[in-house]
Amino acid sequence: MGLEEKLQQIQARALEDMSSAGSLEDLNEVRIRYLGKKGELTGVLRGMAALSSEERPRIGQIANRVREEIEARLEGRLSQLKDSLREKRLSAETIDITLPGTVFGTGNLHPLTTVTRQIEDIFLGLGFSIAEGPEVEMDYYNFEALNLPKEHPARDMQDTFFITPETLLRTQTSPVQVRTMEKTAPSLPVKIIAPGRVYRRDDDATHSPMFHQIEGLMVDKRITFADLRGVLQVFAEKMFGPETKSRFRPSYFPFTEPSAEVDISCGMCGGEGCRVCSHTGWLEILGCGMVHPRVLEMSGYNSSDVTGFAFGMGVERITMLKYNLDDMRLLFDNDVRFLAQF
C-alpha cells in the first residue's frame, strides 16, 4: 500500500472515530491516536524520509491536507459535543417554575394613610404646606375663634367630647386654621392643609367617634370664591380622575361666608344615578367657603384687605368612595384580611 493510500485510510478512519466519539474523553483519545506524537499520522510523516525527492513534496502536501482536515473536524466535533453536553446539563437542571416564589412579608399602609398622602401630595404640588395642631384642644380654638360662641346653635352640628368645660377633643381640624393664622399674621400668604384625627360623639355604620379630616386654608390679598372653586376642581380631578365634575351647593358653616358644600360627579355611574350616589349622580365630599371676616379679624388679619378660603374634608368618606367601602367600622377594626387588600 502506498503512502498516499495510507493517508486516505487514516483520514477516513479518523473521521469515523471522531463521529462515534460520545464524550470529550473519547474525542481526546481519537486526537491522540491520530495526531499525537505517537499517532498514526505522525508515524506516516516519519516514513516520508524514505520517499524520493519528487514524491516527498506531493505526499507532504497530501499529509498536510489530511492533518488540516482532521483538525478541522476535531474542532467541529468538539464544539458539537460541548453543545450537546451543555444542553444535557441545562435540561437536567430545569426546575418547576410554577412553584411559588419565596415569600416575603410585605405589609401595607392603612388605606386612610394612603388616601391622606394622595391628598397631601396634591396640595403640596399646589404649594400648600402641612400644618399640625393638638387633638386635645381649647374651646377657644375649636369653637369661639371660629365664630362659634358658647350657646351658638351650630354647636349642635358637632357633638363634642369634653375633657373640662374649656378643653375638649377637637371636633374638626379647623382650629389649626386659627393657630396657623395667629402665628403667621400679619404675614402673607397663608397656605396650609392640616390633616389629623378629630372626634365627635357619634357611633354607627356611617359615623365613628374618631375620624380624620383634612383642612385647607389659603389667605392672601386677593383670594376669591372663584379661586376656591378652581383649586377644588383641580383637587377633584387629581383625586378622582380627569373626567370628574364638581358642583357647589350653598351651605352654612359659622366660620365661612359664603359657605358651600361640594359634590363630585359619581364615579360609579358617571353621574347617571346609582345606589352609591342615592340616584342623584352626585357625591358630597367636602365643605368649604370664604373665611368669615370675624375669623380673620380674631386671628389678626384685617378683613378689608385680606380674604381667604377654607375647606375641610373627611378622609374616611373619601377613602370609602375610593375603595367602594360600605361600612366605616372596617377602617378601625384592623382585620388583617381587610388591611392586606390595599
Added chain:
Amino acid sequence: MMRVSLKWLRDYVDITIPVRELADRLTMAGLAVEGVESPGEGIEKVYSGKILQISPHPNADRLTICRVTLGQGEDLNIVTGATNVREGHVVPVAVEGARLAGGLVIKKSKLRGVESRGMLCSGQELGLDTSVMPSDQAHGIMLLDPSTPLGLDIKGVIGLDDTILDLELTPNRGDCLSMVGVAREVAALLGERLSLPDTSAVGSGLEIEGMARVDIIDPGLCSRYVARLFRNIKIGPSPAWMQDRLRAAGIRPISNLVDITNYVMIELGQPLHAFDYDTLKDGHIIVRRAEKGEKMVTLDGSERNLSEDMLVIADPGGPVAVAGVMGGLATEVTEKTVNVLLESAHFNPVSIRRTARSLGMRSEASSRFEKGVDPVACLRAADRAARLLLELGAGEVAPGAVDSYPVRSVPKTVVLKPGRVEHVLGVEVPGQEIVSILRSLEFTVNDSGGELLVTVPSHRQDVFLEEDLIEEIARMHGYNRIPYTLPAGSGTIGARTPRQSLEVGVKDTMTSLGFYETVTYSFTAPSTLDRAGLPPDSPLRNVLRLQNPLSEEQSIMRTLLLPGLLEVLQRNASRRTTDLALFETGRIFLPSGDGQLPLEKQVLAAAAMGSAPSGWNRAGQPHDFYYMKGVLEALLDRLGLRGYSFAKESGHSLFHPGKAARVTVGEAVIGVLGEIHPDVLENYSLPQSVSAMEVDFEVLAELSGRPRKYRPLPKFPGIERDLSLVVKKEIPAQDITRTIRKSGGQYLQEVRLFDIYHGGQVPAGCQSMAFSLKFQAEDRTLTDQEVNGWMTTVSEALAGQFGAGLRS
C-alpha cells in the same frame, strides 16, 4: 328637618315647575331637599263610604258585617274585625281591586263563610304615620268627618294627594322653619309673588284691656310679649284639612285650639302657647327669671327644678310655664277650657337653648326660638291664630291685644359696596342683578352714591355683614355660574417638614419590613391600664378622662399605644390569623398642669405574633425578641441613626422582665422593645408570645435629622478572620463585641457574630460564639503577620476579661 307639604305651600306662592325641579332649585339655593315623598303613591280604589248597618257575623263572635254605601252603585257587605265603627260613620273603604300602602291588593273574599266585598281601612293601611295620628285612630278604622261626601277618592279626603319635601335646613336659616319662610324663598327663586295668610279677625265682647296684663321683668331675655284673649271656646277636634296639614308636617293633631297654635307655628314660624285663662291668677302674666329653688310641674307631668338663669312665665302665684320651652300642667288647655290666653312672644335664643338643654327638653318651640324667630311677627302670629279660631268657629276673640314690647327691634342696615362682591366672589355680578336679588328676598335697597344701603328684613336674623349679603347674592346668582380660577400672587413651595418626611419614612420602612399599618382609637377603657399591668404608682396611670364618653370603653385618652395593638392582635387571633405583624403611629396624651393642654407625644408602636411568612423553601422566622430587635435596628439604620445601644429593661410592666431592652442614644431613650409579659398576654387572651416595641417619635426626629456624608471606598483589600470562643452563657454578646473592638487595633473595621452553638463538646453553662473580624487599612494592604498579631491581642483580652477559651 322641615317637612313641607306642597299643597300647603301653594297657598302662598304659585309653583309652575315640576316638583323635582323645585327640589333641585331649592337645594342649589341652600335649602337642601333630602327627600321627596308622595305618601298616596300606589293607593288606588279606596273611597269614602258610609256604614249603613252593622250586623253580627253568624259564625264568628269577633267579626261583624257592615253594609256600606259609596253614595252610588249597590251597597257593599264588608266583614270587619274592627270594634271602633258604628252605624253612620264615614270611613275609608277599599273596594275589590284596591291597592293599599305597601302594595296590598284587596280581593273579594269569604270570611268564615260570609262574602266580604272590600275592606274598611285604618290610617296605617293608607300609609299614614301612626305617630302623628290621634291615638284612638292610629290602629282602628280611620273615622272621617261625617260630612265628607261619599264616593270620593280617599287620597283627596285625607290629604294623601300631596307631595312632601324633606328640607334639611342649616342652623342659620331658622326663618325657613315655616311654610311662609320656605314660600318666600320659592317666590324669590321663581320670580313669583308671595301672598301672606289672612290675619284679620273681628273681635267681639269685652276688650282684652283690663282682662289681662303683661309685665316683662327681664327684657334682656324677653324683648316682646303679645297676649290675646279667646272666649267661649268649644274644645273639639280640628277640621280634617288642618289635621291633614299638621300630619304632613309631622305634628299630631290634638284639639282645635292646640292645633291652631301648632298650625300657626308651622305656618309663620312663631311658636305660640295657650293658657287656660281661668287658671291664671288675675290674668296677670309676669315674665321673669325663676327664683332659686322654685319648682313647677310641666305639661308632661314631671316636676322641674328651676334655676335663676331660666326664664319663666309666671302669674302672681308662681311660674306657669318655662318660657319658650314647655307649658305648665296647671294652666294647660283641657277639654273643660272655656277662655284662653294666647302667648306670642320673643325670647332670647341663648337663654332658651341653655334652659332647654339643662332641663333636657327640646321642643318644636324651643328649637325655633334657639335659631332666632322674627321679633316683629309676634303680633301677626297672634292675629293669625285669632283668625283661624273664628274660621273654625271654635270660639270668640276679644278685641285688641296686650303688646308688651320693651326692646323694640331695630332694622339692621348693612352697607354693600358692589366692588366687594367681585372682590370676594371673583366674578362681576351686574349691579342691577344684585339689587333685584336682594329685593326678591325682601331686603330694602337704597343706592347711596355707589354704595348700597341694605336694610335687612326682620325675619332674617342671620344677616349682619356685607359677606352675609354677598352669600345671598351668590346663592341666588348660582354658585355654579361662578368660574374656576387659580389664585394669583406670590408662589409658595409646598414641602413636608423634615419631621413630616420622617413619619413618611418610618411608615414606609415598617411596611417594607412586613408590618401592616393599623389605626386604633385614641381613647380606651380605664381597665386597659390594669390589663397592661401598670403598677399603681405608674405615671402612665395619670390619664385624661372624658367628661361625657360614649361608653366606659372609650373614656380615657391613651398613654400607651401598645395595648391598642394587643387588642387588634387578639381580634385577629380570634379570627384565626395568628401570624401577623402590625404597627401604628399615633399620639399618646400626657396630662400637664391645670388649665394646660396635655402633652401630645407621637409614638411608633409595633407588635408581632407567630412568625414571619414561611413557604415551601423557607421557614418563617419566629416573631420573637430578636426579630423585633432586628426590625428596630433596620429602622434606625434606615433613618441614619448611629451609636444606639441596648440595655436590659426589666422594669416595664408590659414586657417579659428577661426579654426586654431599652434603646438609647447617649442619654436619650428612644424606646423599649421586648416580648410581652405572660400576664399581659393572658389579660389580652393572646394564644402565643408577642414581641413588641414602642418608640418615641420626638426623640427619633431629634436624632435622625443629621446629614449623611460620603466616605471614600477602600482602595486596599481587607483581611477577614474568624474567631470562635467558648464563654459563659450569661456574658452579654454586646460586652464581648465591645472588648473585641477595643483590643482589635485601629484597623479592625467590622465585628460580626455569625454563629452561636450549645451542647456537644461545649461545657454546660457555656456557649460557643463565632465572630468574623475584618481588618482593613486605607493606605496599604495589611500583612498576615500584622493581622495574626492583632488576633492574638484580641484572644488574650477575651481570655483575660471573660475567661474565654478559643476553639479551633
